[in-house]
Amino acid sequence: MHQIAKFFNHYDPAWFSLSFSIKATISILVCGATGYYIGGFLGMLYAANSSMIIFFLTSLEGNIKQKIGYFTLYIILGVCAILFVSTLFSFHLLFCFFTLIWMMFVGFSTLFNANLNKILTIVNATGLLTIIASNQSSWNLANSLESFIAGSIIAIAFRLTRFGTYGKFTKKSCTMVLDDLINMSQNISDKEFLNLAKQCNEHISQIKKVFANKSSTIKDERLIIHHSKAIFYLYKLEDIYHLLVAMQRYFKSIKNPNLLNALNSEITNNLIQLKNIFIDKNSILKIDALKLARQSDYEIFKASLEVLYSKFELIKDGGEDKITLEYKKQKSLKEILKDITLHNPTIQNSLRLAIGVSIAIIIASFGDVHNGVWIAIGVISMSKDSSYMTKIAGIANIKGAIIGIALASILIHLITNESIFAIFCVISIFLAFYLKSFPPTYAMAAFMCAFAMVYSLILGNAISVVYIRIIDILIGFIVSFGVAFVLFRHTNEIILSHTYIKLLPKFKNLSSSILESSFNTQQNVILNNLTKYHNTITQSDRSKEIKRYLEIYKNLQDISSLLSNLKAYTDLLNKSTKLNIVKDALISDINIISTRFEMIEKRVNKLPYYFYDNMEDRILSQDKQIKFLLLEIAKRQDKMISQSDLLIR
Numbered sequence: 001m002h003q004i005a006k007f008f009n010h011y012d013p014a015w016f017s018l019s020f021s022i023k024a025t026i027s028i029l030v031c032g033a034t035g036y037y038i039g040g041f042l043g044m045l046y047a048a049n050s051s052m053i054i055f056f057l058t059s060l061e062g063n064i065k066q067k068i069g070y071f072t073l074y075i076i077l078g079v080c081a082i083l084f085v086s087t088l089f090s091f092h093l094l095f096c097f098f099t100l101i102w103m104m105f106v107g108f109s110t111l112f113n114a115n116l117n118k119i120l121t122i123v124n125a126t127g128l129l130t131i132i133a134s135n136q137s138s139w140n141l142a143n144s145l146e147s148f149i150a151g152s153i154i155a156i157a158f159r160l161t162r163f164g165t166y167g168k169f170t171k172k173s174c175t176m177v178l179d180d181l182i183n184m185s186q187n188i189s190d191k192e193f194l195n196l197a198k199q200c201n202e203h204i205s206q207i208k209k210v211f212a213n214k215s216s217t218i219k220d221e222r223l224i225i226h227h228s229k230a231i232f233y234l235y236k237l238e239d240i241y242h243l244l245v246a247m248q249r250y251f252k253s254i255k256n257p258n259l260l261n262a263l264n265s266e267i268t269n270n271l272i273q274l275k276n277i278f279i280d281k282n283s284i285l286k287i288d289a290l291k292l293a294r295q296s297d298y299e300i301f302k303a304s305l306e307v308l309y310s311k312f313e314l315i316k317d318g319g320e321d322k323i324t325l326e327y328k329k330q331k332s333l334k335e336i337l338k339d340i341t342l343h344n345p346t347i348q349n350s351l352r353l354a355i356g357v358s359i360a361i362i363i364a365s366f367g368d369v370h371n372g373v374w375i376a377i378g379v380i381s382m383s384k385d386s387s388y389m390t391k392i393a394g395i396a397n398i399k400g401a402i403i404g405i406a407l408a409s410i411l412i413h414l415i416t417n418e419s420i421f422a423i424f425c426v427i428s429i430f431l432a433f434y435l436k437s438f439p440p441t442y443a444m445a446a447f448m449c450a451f452a453m454v455y456s457l458i459l460g461n462a463i464s465v466v467y468i469r470i471i472d473i474l475i476g477f478i479v480s481f482g483v484a485f486v487l488f489r490h491t492n493e494i495i496l497s498h499t500y501i502k503l504l505p506k507f508k509n510l511s512s513s514i515l516e517s518s519f520n521t522q523q524n525v526i527l528n529n530l531t532k533y534h535n536t537i538t539q540s541d542r543s544k545e546i547k548r549y550l551e552i553y554k555n556l557q558d559i560s561s562l563l564s565n566l567k568a569y570t571d572l573l574n575k576s577t578k579l580n581i582v583k584d585a586l587i588s589d590i591n592i593i594s595t596r597f598e599m600i601e602k603r604v605n606k607l608p609y610y611f612y613d614n615m616e617d618r619i620l621s622q623d624k625q626i627k628f629l630l631l632e633i634a635k636r637q638d639k640m641i642s643q644s645d646l647l648i649r
Contacts, residue, residue: 018434020055020433021430021431021433021434021436022430023055023158023159023161024051024052024055024158024429024430024433025426025429025430025433026158027051027054027055027154027155027158027159028048028051028052028055028155028429029426030051030154030158031047031048031050031051031150031151031154031155032044032047032048032051032151034047034147034150034151034154035047035048035147035150035151038143038146038147038150039140039143039144039146039147040138040143041138042133042136042138042139042140042143042144042147043143043144043146043147044147045129045133046082046126046129046133046144046147046148046151047147047148047150047151047152047154048151049125049126049129049151050078050126050148050151050152050155051151051152051154051155051158053122053125053126054071054074054122054152054155054156054159055155055158055159055433056122056433056436057118057122057159060115060118061114061115062115064160066115067160068156068160070115070116070118070119071119071152071156071159071160073116073119074119074122074123074152075148075149075152075153077119077120077123078123078126078148078152079145079148079149081123081126081127081130082126082130082141082144082145082148083141083145085127085130085131085134086130086131086134089131089134095361096358096361096362099354099357099358099361100354100355100358103124103350103353103354103357103358104350104351104354105120106120106121106124106350106353107347107350107351107353107354108347108350110350124357126148130144170229170230170233170278171278171279173207173230173234174230174233174234174237174277174278175275175278176203177200177203177204177207177234177237177241178237178271178272178274178275179275180196180199180200180203180241181200181237181240181241181244181271182268182271182272183196183200184196184197184200184241184244185244185264185267185268185271186264186268188244188247188248188251188264189248189251189252189260189264193248197241197244197245200241201241204234204237204238204241207234208234233315235595236311236314236315237315239311239588239591240271240308240311240312242587242591243304243307243308243311243584243588244308246304246584246587247301247304247305247308250298250300250301250304251264254298254301256296259289259292259293259296262288262289262292263289263290263292263293263305265289266286266287266288266289266290267289267308269286270285270286270309270312271312273285273316274312274315274316277315277316283316285309285312285313285316287309290305290306290309293305299581300580300581300583300584303581303582303583303584303585304584306585306620307584307585307587307588307620310588310620311588352480353480356476356479356480359375359479360375360476360479363375375472375473375475375476375479396439396440396441396444397440397441397444397477398474398477398478399441399444400440400441400442400443400444400445400446400447400448401444401445401448401470401473401474401477403441403445403448404444404445404446404447404448404449404450404451404452405448405449405452405467405470407445407449408428408448408449408451408452408453408456409452411424411449411453412452412453412456418457421453421457422457424453425450425453425454425457428446428449428450428453428454429450429454431446431449431450432446432447432449432450432451434446448470448473451470451473452470496533496536496537496549497604499529499532499533499536500533500552500604501601501604501605502529503526503529503530503533503556504597504598504600504601504604505597505598505601506522506525506526506529507526507556507559507560507597508594508595508597508598508601509522510522510523510525510526510560510563511563511590511593511594511597511633512590512591512594514563514566514567514570514586514590515570515583515586515587515590519567523560523563523564526560527560530553530556530557530560533553533556534553537549537550537553548643551639551643552640552643555636555637555639555640556636556640558632558636559633559636559637562629562632562633562636563633565629566626566629566630566633569625569626569629570586570626573623582621582622582623582626585620585621585622586621586623586626588620589619589620589621589626589630592615592619593630593633593634593637596634596637597637599641600637600640600641603641615630615631615634615638616631619631619634
């Protein structure tokens with residue numbers, strides 16, 4: 001039992017997916033009932049299908065108004081699909097050609113707008129359902145439209161409904177760390193401080209492990225609202241932790257109890273105010289004691305306080321959505337059109353998907369309609385945003401599908417009471433959503449089990465038809481996998497990507513060691529690895545891709561040189577004793593630079609991340625030379641994050 005609990009805690013810490021899955025299940029049931037009332041059996045399918053795909057949809061970026069706009073576009077395009085797809089399908093060759101062009105356009109849309117791509121992708125499901133439904137004698141166009149629209153509106157309302165500003169995990173974890181920091185602040189002059197600091201550090205380390213879960217490399221890492229914000233707050237609170245540890249010595253050495261008491265009280269109060277962010281209350285920060293400290297002669301202490309209070313403001317601004325948490329590189333139309341080449345992984349993936357679905361539609365047009373459509377569903381469900389992910393997910397999905405089918409078969413044969421079986425169907429639907437954040441084998445097993453059971457419930461005892469549909473989906477998996485293999489970017493690209501990923505933690509360590517004696521050792525490691533990376537690039541047989549990888553190499557090489565210059569300059573300041581004055585601000589800035597390397601790695605691995613897009617406003621160091629070097633490093637990091645989407649295949 002302990003191992004089972006440990007397993008679920010690992011992949012769903014703090015019950016991340018629980019409320020989402022419950023909401024999705026309720027939405028499907030409500031939509032299905034509404035659709036049945038409006039249009040009978042087929043109306044139920046349209047409404048429930050719409051709800052399902054809306055909840056399986058990767059989270060849209062933007063505010064509520066923008067999301068409503070995109071969902072409205074989905075309803076409009078869905079209506080168009082219901083109106084025209086059945087007619088187009090009767091023109092077999094024309095429809096196959098239309099499908100190829102449409103699926104390519106869906107894939108290409110990623111280059112222009114990621115949200116648009118997500119909406120167009122789920123419209124496909126409505127089109128495929130229409131091909132199936134329109135071949136039924138009971139199909140009614142008006143009822144289908146009404147059921148689809150009603151189901152979509154209900155599902156969108158459920159999807160956009162939020163209870164509170166932040167997710168449970170964000171509230172729980174940030175509140176816990178803030179409590180630790182408050183205790184540290186209250187006891188900053190006492191012996192108990194070190195024990196409290198140790199406890200806080202352990203809590204931060206435990207929370208960090210949550211974001212190291214790589215199951216999301218296959219699925220939607222943004223299932224949970226404010227996932228990226230949770231990691232932002234964690235790293236900022238960790239900065240405060242380090243600052244309090246560093247500042248403890250001043251509270252022991254400075255002989256000005258009135259000033260220290262005022263500061264201690266104000267710092268504690270500000271930390272308490274930051275907790276209000278996570279209970280949907282306003283936070284009011286004070287700087288009265290800081291103003292008193294600014295008038296004192298404690299220059300180094302003042303510099304540390306400025307950094308600490310800047311962290312307070314940064315977290316408060318984050319709570320009020322005043323900062324951009326993810327880097328978004330805006331491309332011009334000319335740049336987008338330039339990206340449309342056969343060497344672009346997005347274009348390659350679009351072609352793979354278009355060819356796979358077209359093969360299925362050819363089967364549907366000239367063979368059996370149902371077989372072809374369900375094969376197309378298999379192709380689309382297997383398709384990932386890269387051939388690399390398709391390959392990784394392929395075997396796991398097929399294994400999961402077989403497990404799910406076997407489990408469903410057992411339940412179908414064992415449970416003869418329809419009411420009890422219906423309850424199990426609801427549970428299976430819930431698990432299909434809940435296990436979405438788990439490894440692909442578990443997720444696909446839950447999905448296929450739910451699919452088989454629901455399909456069996458709809459068809460009564462026609463279990464043989466269920467098995468045929470499942471076989472069709474498995475054929476779709478194989479078609480998708482086969483096309484991906486034919487157009488797969490081979491070994492050299494994977495090696496280049498993996499070598500790059502392995503370099504990023506080394507650069508993080510190098511930047512973190514600027515003020516330490518281990519810098520030279522770390523840099524020797526970097527230089528050796530950069531040489532190997534360069535050799536791997538030049539020896540690659542993908543000659544047309546060498547320029548892109550050489551640009552990445554050049555950025556890494558520049559950063560290595562800039563960090564070396566920063567190290568030399570700080571050593572010079574240290575000799576003149578000027579380093580103490582700028583040290584705390586420099587440490588804060590270096591932490592941001594180091595964290596950026598970590599976030600680039602997370603971005604490449606498709607894990608939750610945040611990335612400042614305007615470093616000039618974030619850097620606290622006032623020394624012109626330090627600021628110049630840090631900004632130059634940041635510029636190279638900006639280029640790296642914009643190139644990262646092209647690295648994993």
